[in-house]
Amino acid sequence: MARVQPVLEALEHDGGAVTVTGVSARAGVSRTFPYDAAWTTLLARLRHLASKQPATGQPALPDHQRISTKSQESLVRALREADRELHMENERLRQLANDHEAMDASDSRSAGLAYALPVLGQSYAEHPGYQQEWRP
Structure with missing residues (x-):
């Protein structure tokens, strides 16, 4: 003993x-x-x-x-909010890309979007799905 x-x-x-x-x-x-x-x-x-x-x-x-239940719940809420914000940001980027594809080349906004989309996507450059041709 x-x-x-x-x-x-x-x-x-x-x-x-x-x-x-x-x-x-x-x-x-x-x-x-x-x-x-x-x-x-x-x-x-x-x-x-x-x-x-x-x-x-x-x-x-x-x-x-160990993490307390209150801290764990707070962490889960923060992660869910960050996930929601990422989904919204991805949806906005997807909409901009779709708008650019549907846009006529003579539209004055086309050149601006052609430049802005790769710059906005640059924050995802470390993501495994990021493609090199998307670089600005």
Whole structure:
């Protein structure tokens, strides 16, 4: 018990995969230790720590490193707003491109759009789908 307790405390504080095998190996004890009646409190603690693990199978972060629900909700709202703004900007660029394609070459706005579209698209130059012929 003296060797297992510090391992459980470290996992609780620092995070990491919580399994009987992992705890046993780190503590240098047999994997059967938690199933002995004398160790039921340690097994209960180990199971509690394991239950806090994410369903992804990745080790849980320690409590002091986790994001709060309020912060997570705020982050999700900000990301959704940024995504909405990007979709609107892409739609405006798409509309400008469509307008330019439909425009007669003699239209005085045609030359301006021909110049503006590649310049506006330049902010996407690092995107994997960006094509070199779009460069101004």
